Amino acid sequence: MIEILASPAFNTIQDLGRNGARRFGVSTSGAMDPLALAGGNALLGNDDNAAGIEIQTFPFRLRFQTDAPFALTGADPVSTLAGSPVPSWWCTRARAGDILEIGTPRRGARVYATFGGGVDVPRVLGSRSTHLRAGFGGLEGRTLQVGDVIPVGKPSCEAGRRFDFGAAPPDVAIAGAGTADDRMLRIRLMRAGEYDLFSEEVQAKFWSTSWKISARSDRGGYRLTGARLILDAPVEMRSHGVVAGVVQVPPGGEPIIQMSDANTAGGYPKMAAVIQADLWRLGQATPGSFIVFSEVSYQDAVAAMAPVNDYLAKLRATANLYRAL
Structure with a gap:
């Protein structure tokens, strides 16, 4: 379980989206940066579609109520766990009581916090994504608020496995994915x-x-x-x-x-x-x-x-090797 301590507007629970419901007039929703969500899940050994938290307003703070592995991907913020820095595109393990704080990104718009086992909220029309307009999915169909307690699933990897490594972000690792300048x-x-x-x-x-x-x-x-x-x-x-x-x-x-x-x-x-x-x-x-x-x-x-799929496949293979050490 994790407890939300600070969350400005529009931070939500998202997975890769609600596919197959458009014929009912229901939009896909899902992560705005699906590669970052899938990458965080790959670092942890989760399924690509496991739900995480999409953070787009800052600062964001949460407290771990139990020991849990987690990863931060997407944008590049200044983040700390129990006062110690946590890089972007990195996974590590939190202890019960640790506070994770995520500041405004130096680059990018959205940070994805993923957790071993994924955020364990009910699926609605096949997805855990928050649909704000319709008011369903995620946590009661709404943005996250101070005091919310969010259940997290059981990690698929054994407790003794390694969780203290990271990956090159895709805008660095994928040829041609970078920008000509910062703006x-x-x-x-x-x-x-x-x-x-x-x-x-x-x-x-x-x-x-x-x-x-x-x-x-x-x-x-x-x-x-x-x-x-x-x-x-x-x-x-x-x-x-x-x-x-x-x-x-x-x-x-x-x-x-x-x-x-x-x-x-x-x-x-x-x-x-x-x-x-x-x-x-x-x-x-x-x-x-x-x-x-x-x-x-x-x-x-x-x-x-092809380069996007190759990046994610290599990230998952490398993460699997690290956890086996």
Whole structure:
């Protein structure tokens, strides 16, 4: 069990998402940075989909009520356990009574705290992810609050196994995953269904603009500022299915990138879609940072997942070796 001692708004329990429920109008939810959640679980020997805590407002503090292994992945904060530093992308073991404190990240937007055995809350529609709009999943369908006591499952690894090692973060380990500088994120996209409704001039503006992530962004979607993508003539469209990564353009012309908590359907024209291999990077982008887009083919988008999958497989294999020492 762990007890929440400090948690500003919007910190929630998430796993890899609620798949198979979109036909009921239920969005996927799940971790904004799925690679960080799966990586933390790999360090601990959990299933990739084990639930953890997505922390996006700081400082965050919790107390361990029992001895437990845990990992911190995702963004790069200043963190301490019982007063001693804990690096990012690291797993270790806490003793009953230890306090874990996570400060504002120096880089990235979201920290993932995973625990041996995973956060053990009930599954709703096949997932433990918190769905804030509908008010279910996670802990009573809400954000975490001071005084909450959260159950943690039994670790799959024996108590005597080693838990004091880490891994290189994916933006370092995966070739091409880094950014050109600290404030410019390069994201790969494919054209989407209504791309050709926009004039060549507007299309060129979409690819050449340095887009700023608005402060009005959240888990539902990232609103972008920097240019206006206006159709030559208004278009009436029926609502259609929407998934995370789809870039829609409302009548005002400022694009919105749909994210984990996006609605399941929408009627705005779809300009493009972020490839799956870059969704984890987008999930670590902070409001106020800048994005530039580059176009890739479907074949390139599929191939781009290979380094991501290889990174996670190597991390899990290495962690298994460390725990066996």
